Amino acid sequence: MTQALHSLPTPSLLLDVATFERNIARLDARLRARGNVLWRPHLKTAKSAAVAARILAGRAAKAAVSTLQEAEYFAACGIRDLLYTVPITPDKIARVARLTQRGIQLCVILDDLAMARTLTREGALLGVRVPVMLEVDCDAHRGGIDPASPELTQIADELAQGRGTIFRGVLTHAGASYSCTTSAQITALAADERSAAVKAATRIRSAGVACPQISVGSTPTAMFGDSFDDVTELRAGVYFFNDLTMAGLGVCSLADVALSVLTTVVGHQVRQRRLLLDAGWMALSADRSPASQRIFAGYGVLASVDGQLLPGLGVLDTNQEHGMVGRIDDQPIDFTDFPIGTRLRVLPNHACATAAAFDAYHALMPDGDVALWARCRGW
């Protein structure tokens, strides 16, 4: 493997498969211990058939996606039960209907009465019944209707009665969990996430509308939630790769970060005490999510080519194709340890953003082989 890591072009995206599979097993064990809640992995981070195949191995072939392009890509890979987690709009209905007509169960979401009417009318005109969930707001973070809103039952009824829709249930996402600073906060938010969704479903059922599914989830709340009672499915996506944001939240340790960017030292800025890398924000992403967390991040932390952490070193700044590495305590770097041409790895701030910079993973297999796993891209 080390030989391969010296011959790959840099920057390249590495996926440590042993760590990735350990992360999958860890969430799996957690959910089994909490009432065997069913899960629907979110593939917005992975965007890869090979990655999805390992996540879904031995499980039902269902997933959540963040774009219609992902839906089409994963449908072509044989995943026929999909949930598109950005609210549907009139212009996207025809594209959804084309998948429906091919027998793909692509469930959409919405939170607006006028849009519910449009969807069921357009679905009927196109000769399809589009599965749909009603998005509920649990943390004022993204979309969704207030579970106490009078419109909640109106929308559910519209979707259930409409000829162009099949009402599947309610969905929420505690996106605010990414900004928590303690695990106790995350646990509390997980309880809010669950109770908002259950409250909405209960109101809808009380109004006489069948509401079979209650879908919740985010990686932090999936890992710290105490109870998933009454929840029918849990969504999470980042947990199988992990990143510095998840480590900063206490969701994982740095040893659980499966993703890294392979890079080469291209220069020494002696006066500024910086190593220059050939990985800038184009490869690492400009995401600074962990900046407010306990773990220093800058644009990523450093490891050796074989994955051993190099404590105290971080990517302090970036240009488009340059990363500037320094000691976090601003002490001098011993440049003789890092001659030009030295290969290093950068652990990413945000796995979703860093992976998006690349068209493929170089998957480091437990047996030492390196496989190329393609990613999809676009909308």
Next chain:
Amino acid sequence: MTQALHSLPTPSLLLDVATFERNIARLDARLRARGNVLWRPHLKTAKSAAVAARILAGRAAKAAVSTLQEAEYFAACGIRDLLYTVPITPDKIARVARLTQRGIQLCVILDDLAMARTLTREGALLGVRVPVMLEVDCDAHRGGIDPASPELTQIADELAQGRGTIFRGVLTHAGASYSCTTSAQITALAADERSAAVKAATRIRSAGVACPQISVGSTPTAMFGDSFDDVTELRAGVYFFNDLTMAGLGVCSLADVALSVLTTVVGHQVRQRRLLLDAGWMALSADRSPASQRIFAGYGVLASVDGQLLPGLGVLDTNQEHGMVGRIDDQPIDFTDFPIGTRLRVLPNHACATAAAFDAYHALMPDGDVALWARCRGW
């Protein structure tokens, strides 16, 4: 055109070609007025044959690039005089040599004596002479050797004498200009940029080594520099698209921003006074460069589908595929102005980063047509 803008999938990347061509003409006029300095456009922002063809129309087919992938792509497009502006490392020499053997003049850069020796030795072993420039540091921002350093002339001599290299001259880049807050600062930095490069060239020439080229540039210093005397070429890349960072620097006005992301309103968060868009950080990038500047940015400012600015509205926050739009003064939005399905444009913080999210431009031609211009990608 408006019809096309309602049928394109969203998010999509729009390039207003009239604005783009006006920006090219503006820099061109500036350089003609200042001694007709030759320029070498940097194509790291464009990454597109169609864009490059318009930038280079009527000029010598030469350019700067930020990756070897760009070098190979633009060489295949017929641009045979290229400058790769990330320091060369041992592992990349063979790939450079393959272009050299095909008759492409791909000039590399470095700032390290050991690397200079490696390059000239490896070049000779591969049977090529690699054109190379010595990078000089003018602002402690990126790479480059101190123009006063004793090693400067040693490296130049090594490159000039070596059998595997052709010494072309010196190069610098005032990357710190992106962080200036006044045009006077930029003008001063442009003077520093020029004088660092000229000083280095003068020292090298005094040591008896021919130093034909002096290459400087960044978009801000190109637009605000008073003198380019003795400079043989100027590099700039962002100026032809422009963005909120350039507007914040006073390099352009918002009307000069040629790039935007077409997006659809997918939700109304009434309590939070937010519109939800289907363009999050995946489409807009997580780049927050203008955050410290005079122009509010968040993740971008809003315009109508036909490009009219919507003053007071900004993308205040993003998720992967959601943008949250609010009024900058936090007053309520009149949601009836923006029904679900409304199309809007977002002007980008940083053109290089936003364009990188897409595989193609939808070029809005002055005659109303919309052309698809492909981009290259990767390393």
